[in-house]
Structures are given as C-alpha cells and as structure tokens.
Amino acid sequence: MAPHPDKPQVYHPKMAPTWWLKNPRYFLFMMRELTSVFIAIFLVVFLIQIFKLSQGPEAYASFLEKLRSPGWIAFHVVALLFALYHSFTWFDLTSKVQIVQLGKRRMPPRLVTAASIGVWVILSLAVLLLFFLL
Amino acid sequence: MSERKTAEPLWWALFSAGGVVAAFLVPIHLFLHSLAAPLGWIPDRLISYDRMVALFGHPLVKVYLFFVIALPLYHWAHRFRFILFDLGLKGLRKPVAVLCYGGAILGTAGALWVLLQV
Numbered sequence: 175m176a177p178h179p180d181k182p183q184v185y186h187p188k189m190a191p192t193w194w195l196k197n198p199r200y201f202l203f204m205m206r207e208l209t210s211v212f213i214a215i216f217l218v219v220f221l222i223q224i225f226k227l228s229q230g231p232e233a234y235a236s237f238l239e240k241l242r243s244p245g246w247i248a249f250h251v252v253a254l255l256f257a258l259y260h261s262f263t264w265f266d267l268t269s270k271v272q273i274v275q276l277g278k279r280r281m282p283p284r285l286v287t288a289a290s291i292g293v294w295v296i297l298s299l300a301v302l303l304l305f306f307l308l
Numbered sequence: 309m310s311e312r313k314t315a316e317p318l319w320w321a322l323f324s325a326g327g328v329v330a331a332f333l334v335p336i337h338l339f340l341h342s343l344a345a346p347l348g349w350i351p352d353r354l355i356s357y358d359r360m361v362a363l364f365g366h367p368l369v370k371v372y373l374f375f376v377i378a379l380p381l382y383h384w385a386h387r388f389r390f391i392l393f394d395l396g397l398k399g400l401r402k403p404v405a406v407l408c409y410g411g412a413i414l415g416t417a418g419a420l421w422v423l424l425q426v
Contacts, residue, residue, distance in 0.1 A: 189396070194394070207390065210330075213383070213384060214388075216338050221415075223341060224364055224426060227357070227361055228425035231357040234357050254338050257334050261334075264327055301333065
C-alpha cells in the first residue's frame with residue numbers, strides 16, 4: 175500500500191498465536207488471563223446447580239450425582255487451583271497499583287498483599303461458618 | 309464509536325469489581341459447592357434439598373449470590389476479550405467485544421432469572 179500523507183504508517187508486528195509459549199513469564203501471564211475462563215465455567219455450573227434446586231428434589235439430587243463423577247471432580251480441582259492463582263496474582267497486582275498511605279508513609283506493597291490475604295482468609299472462614307451455622 | 313467517548317471505563321470498572329469478588333469469594337464457594345459437597349465432606353443435612361432451598365431462597369442470600377455470580381462474568385469477559393486479541397483476532401475487535409460482554413450480560417440475566425425461581 176502506498177503511504178498516505180495524512181495517515182502515518184504504523185508498524186504492526188506479526189505475532190504467532192503461540193507467542194506466549196516462548197517465555198515462562200509470557201506463559202504465566204497467559205495462565206493468569208486464563209483463570210477467568212475456569213472461574214466463569216465454575217460460575218455457570220454453580221448457577222445450573224441453583225437452577226436445579228428450583229426444579230425439585232430429584233433434579234437437584236441427580237445434578238449432585240453428576241458433580242460426583244471423576245471428570246467433574248478433576249475439572250473442579252483444576253478450576254480451584256486456577257481460582258487460587260487468580261486470587262494471589264490479583265492481591266499482588268492491586269497492592270502495586272493501589273497506593274495505601276498511613277500518615278505520610280506509603281505502606282509497602284508486600285504488606286498490602288499480606289493484608290489482602292488476611293482478609294481473604296477471614297472472608298473464606300466467614301462463608302464456611304455461615305454455611306454451617308445458618 | 310468516537311475516539312473520545314467509549315464504554316471502556318464502564319467495562320473496566322465491572323472488570324475490576326469482578327476481579328475483586330473473584331479473588332476474595334470464588335475459591336471458597338468453588339471448594340464448598342463443587343468439591344466438598346459432591347465428595348461428601350459436608351454433613352448430608354446441610355446440603356439436603358430442603359436446607360439448600362431454605363438457604364438459597366433467603367432474599368439476602370439471593371442478593372449476595374447474584375453479585376458473586378454476575379460480577380466475575382465481567383471479569384471473564386474483559387480478560388477473554390484480550391486473550392482473543394492476543395491470540396491474533398485483532399481484526400475482529402467489534403465481534404469479539406460483543407461476544408464477550410454479550411455473554412456476561414446474558415449470564416447476568418440468567419443469574420437474575422434463576423435466583424428469582426428458587
């Protein structure tokens with residue numbers, strides 16, 4: 175294409191779809207992005223589980239039976255690992271982006287990450303406790 | 309779409325909110341409902357049909373579940389959109405965005421509908 179005076183030519187590097195396999199950091203980046211897919215699939219399955227509740231006891235029981243199959247258990251184990259990877263990368267990243275000040279001093283990002291993990295533990299225990307006690 | 313005004317800030321805010329909800333609350337619910345319950349690690353009386361209907365039928369629990377399910381879908385939509393771009397679908401910006409955010413909106417409507425049934 176002939177260069178147009180009003181349109182600057184932009185260089186578009188051609189990247190192979192497998193570019194993220196070339197470097198461990200790119201690979202981890204792609205895994206982090208992929209966590210969202212596993213989380214979304216879990217949420218859809220969870221929503222179906224809730225829908226089955228509205229369809230009566232038999233529908234609910236047979237869906238729980240399906241979730242007991244080795245395939246679904248294996249999927250959810252992997253999905254849980256991806257979900258945890260999302261949590262920790264998210265806490266790590268937000269602590270760097272968000273500046274938390276205490277007086278005049280900036281809290282070190284590592285401390286903010288640790289605080290987020292603390293909140294995560296407390297919230298998780300609270301969900302468990304409420305599920306068992308409500 | 310003009311260069312100045314886009315819906316990007318809205319999608320980014322939803323992405324961000326979904327990321328927070330997913331980080332703090334998704335692992336425990338995944339463990340509880342999709343692993344511990346089917347594997348029999350939770351007493352039967354707690355996951356019996358009547359108990360679950362009573363729990364998930366509570367208005368406050370419904371509101372909570374709505375946000376726990378709907379918000380991370382926007383997190384997915386945003387990240388998946390950029391996964392597809394990064395894998396080479398740069399020429400299909402509009403259809404990819406419509407597919408991703410449309411999916412999240414559909415999921416939100418589905419969550420609302422399902423939660424109103426229980």
